[in-house]
Amino acid sequence: xxxxxxxxxxxxxxxxxxxxxxxxxxxxxxxxxxxxxxxxxxxxxxxxxxxxxxxxxxxxxxxxxxxxxxxxxxxxxxxxxxxxxxxxxxxxxxxxxxxxxxxxxxxxxxxxxxxxxxxxxxxxxxxxxxxxxxxxxxxxxxxxxxxxxxxxxxxxxxxxxxxxxxxxxxxxxxxxxxxxxxxxxxxxxxxxxxxxxxxxxxxxxxxxxxxxxxxxxxxxxx
Amino acid sequence: xxxxxxxxxxxxxxxxxxxxxxxxxxxxxxxxxxxxxxxxxxxxxxxxxxxxxxxxxxxxxxxxxxxxxxxxxxxxxxxxxxxxxxxxxxxxxxxxxxxxxxxxxxxxxxxxxxxxxxxxxxxxxxxxxxxxxxxxxxxxxxxxxxxxxxxxxxxxxxxxxxxxxxxxxxxxxxxxxxxxxxxxxxxxxxxxxxxxxxxxxxxxxxxxxxxxxxxxxxxxxx
Numbered sequence: 001x002x003x004x005x006x007x008x009x010x011x012x013x014x015x016x017x018x019x020x021x022x023x024x025x026x027x028x029x030x031x032x033x034x035x036x037x038x039x040x041x042x043x044x045x046x047x048x049x050x051x052x053x054x055x056x057x058x059x060x061x062x063x064x065x066x067x068x069x070x071x072x073x074x075x076x077x078x079x080x081x082x083x084x085x086x087x088x089x090x091x092x093x094x095x096x097x098x099x100x101x102x103x104x105x106x107x108x109x110x111x112x113x114x115x116x117x118x119x120x121x122x123x124x125x126x127x128x129x130x131x132x133x134x135x136x137x138x139x140x141x142x143x144x145x146x147x148x149x150x151x152x153x154x155x156x157x158x159x160x161x162x163x164x165x166x167x168x169x170x171x172x173x174x175x176x177x178x179x180x181x182x183x184x185x186x187x188x189x190x191x192x193x194x195x196x197x198x199x200x201x202x203x204x205x206x207x208x209x210x211x212x213x214x215x216x217x218x219x220x221x222x
Numbered sequence: 223x224x225x226x227x228x229x230x231x232x233x234x235x236x237x238x239x240x241x242x243x244x245x246x247x248x249x250x251x252x253x254x255x256x257x258x259x260x261x262x263x264x265x266x267x268x269x270x271x272x273x274x275x276x277x278x279x280x281x282x283x284x285x286x287x288x289x290x291x292x293x294x295x296x297x298x299x300x301x302x303x304x305x306x307x308x309x310x311x312x313x314x315x316x317x318x319x320x321x322x323x324x325x326x327x328x329x330x331x332x333x334x335x336x337x338x339x340x341x342x343x344x345x346x347x348x349x350x351x352x353x354x355x356x357x358x359x360x361x362x363x364x365x366x367x368x369x370x371x372x373x374x375x376x377x378x379x380x381x382x383x384x385x386x387x388x389x390x391x392x393x394x395x396x397x398x399x400x401x402x403x404x405x406x407x408x409x410x411x412x413x414x415x416x417x418x419x420x421x422x423x424x425x426x427x428x429x430x431x432x433x434x435x436x437x438x439x440x441x442x443x444x
Contacts, residue, residue, distance in 0.1 A: 036276060039284035043265075043272030043291075050265030051343075054258060062261035069265075121273075126348035 006090050012120045012132050019123050023115035024087070026108055028094030034115035037122075041114035044121055045073050048133040052141060060146060067151065072140060076207075078110035081136055087112050105181055106203075153213040157189075160220060167192045169216065171209050174199065189216050196220070228312050232354050234342045241345050245337035246309070248330055250316030256337035259344075263336035266343055267295050270355040274363060282368060289373075294362060300332035303358055309334050375435040379411075382442060389414045391438065393431050396421065409434045418442070 003021065007014050014020045023041075027033040049072050053065045071077065082088070088103040091112060102108050121129040151159070158168055175186040186201045189212035196219060200211025225243065229236050236242045245263075249255040271294050275287045293299065304310070310325040313334060324330050343351040373381070380390055397408040408423045411434035418441060422433025 035284045036282075036287065039287050040272050040276045043269040047265040047269035050262050054262045054340075060258075062257045065258065065261050118276075126352075130348075 003090065006085070009085060010116065010120070010132050011135050012124065012128055014119070014123050016123050019119040020116065021092070023119040024090045024112055025092040026094070026097060026102065026112070028097035028102065029092040030094070034112055037115035037118040038111045039118075040121070041116065041118035042073075044117050044126075044129055045114055045133065048117075048130050049073055049137065051130070052134060052137065056141060056144075057146060064146070068144060072137065075106055075110045076203075077140070078113050079106035082109035082113040085113070085136075087116075101181070153210045153217055157213040157217050157220075160217065161191065169213065171212065173205060173208075187212050189213055191216060191220075194220075225312065228307070231307060232338065232342070233357050234346065234350055234354050236341070236345050238345050241341040242338065243314070245341040246312045246334055247314040248316070248319060248324065248334070250319035250324065251314040252316070256334055259337035259340040260333045261340075262343070263338065263340035264295075266339050266348075266351055267336055267355065270339075270352050271295055271359065273352070274356060274359065278363060278366075279368060285373070286368070290366060294359065297328055297332045299362070300335050301328035304331035304335040307335070307358075309338075375432045375439055379435040379439050379442075382439065383413070391435065393434065395427060395430075411435055411438050413438060413442075416442075 003017060003024075004013075007017075007020060019037075022032045023034050023037050025033045027035055046069070049069050050065070053060075053068050053072075057065065057068075087109050091103050091108070093102045093108075097108075117129050117133060120132050161168060170190045172188050172190070173185065174188050176183050178184050182203070184201055184203060185205045185208040186199055187205060187208040188197055188199050189209070190197045196216055198212050198215035198219065200208045200213070200215055202208040202211055225239060225246075226235075229239075229242060241259075244254045245256050245259050247255045249257055268291070271291050272287070275282075275290050275294075279287065279290075309331050313325050313330070315324045315330075319330075339351050339355060342354050383390060392412045394410045394412070395407065396410050398405055400406050404425070406423055406425060407427045407430040408421055409427060409430040410419055410421050411431070412419045418438060420434050420437035420441065422430045422435070422437055424430040424433055
């Protein structure tokens with residue numbers, strides 16, 4: 001896929017295509033690369049997603065909006081969006097990074113997508129990048145159920161048990177597997193009363209713990 | 223000072239003055255209040271300050287820009303700016319909060335100022351709030367010296383040694399002198415390989431350690 005076609009896909013034709021090229025250039029390739037653009041794009045994304053949530057949920061308190069935003073701008077979400085746009089195919093990577101699978105690494109793809117947002121902003125203006133981000137996030141925003149981004153699963157499980165004066169859950173790492181940059185973690189969540197043990201997996205210990213807590217919540221709430 | 227005069231001072235005349243009123247209403251006063259606007263304003267401020275830094279320092283790496291931004295958007299800085307605008311005089315606070323000094327509390331003032339940014343954005347557009355924030359931050363931005371927000375000397379020394387797979391430096395307090403409120407500290411920084419020992423002094427142990435690390439860095443980089 002050519003850069004022009006990628007630009008059409010995100011919905012912005014670049015007057016200065018060199019900005020897009022820089023946004024898609026990882027530091028391993030040399031200079032100029034996307035590190036500074038990623039800094040700017042990160043701020044733009046925070047701002048636009050805040051605006052979208054503020055308008056979509058006029059009745060929600062700011063705590064709920066904050067949690068929703070954290071979920072929408074985190075690396076996992078950006079990585080998924082970057083995959084739908086095939087950002088990996090457009091990346092300029094150094095040889096070593098390319099050989100070690102950099103084009104599919106979540107952090108590299110997420111950073112590149114943020115840099116693309118900054119490139120759109122610098123190429124045009126805030127309205128243009130607002131439009132690009134709105135389009136890209138529309139399916140995710142349409143999917144949000146207001147209750148869903150209440151507190152995360154570990155917090156809810158903790159509060160559920162505290163509310164019943166029960167002991168807090170214990171989390172234990174059961175297993176890690178995979179190479180350094182694509183590790184998978186499995187964690188057990190153990191509850192004393194009622195006696196219960198669930199497991200969860202994910203590409204970070206944090207995600208695995210949340211998944212184990214979610215499984216425990218599902219059992220307790222059933 | 224009337225609200226209209228406050229609006230003139232920040233450089234934006236509100237078409238919908240109720241937005242400004244909400245931005246200046248603390249939750250202790252009731253509803254609507256500025257909590258949701260503060261969420262939105264926080265994102266807007268991050269974005270605009272990122273843009274201002276990106277343009278002002280075309281040669282700085284993103285790490286330096288990030289540290290600069292963190293310093294410019296933190297509560298202390300917002301509190302100072304809110305004071306220059308006399309935001310406290312404009313606040314709507316509940317009676318209890320007013321009596322306990324809420325109008326001068328840094329967190330309340332900083333949050334209200336962020337909410338004002340969101341109000342300008344919603345009243346007009348991104349260009350309008352960009353203009354308001356740029357004007358307000360101009361003196362702070364003019365004051366930044368690029369070297370000022372580099373990593374501190376201890377961090378740089380640690381990274382330098384780690385990069386060479388060397389052992390980390392040891393800091394030891396050699397001497398304190400002077401009365402309680404004007405003490406002077408002298409600290410030694412010892413490095414194993416290459417064998418090196420420098421000293422630094424300052425009015426706190428932290429400053430003394432930084433100065434000792436700076437002296438070690440100067441020798442290592444020479």
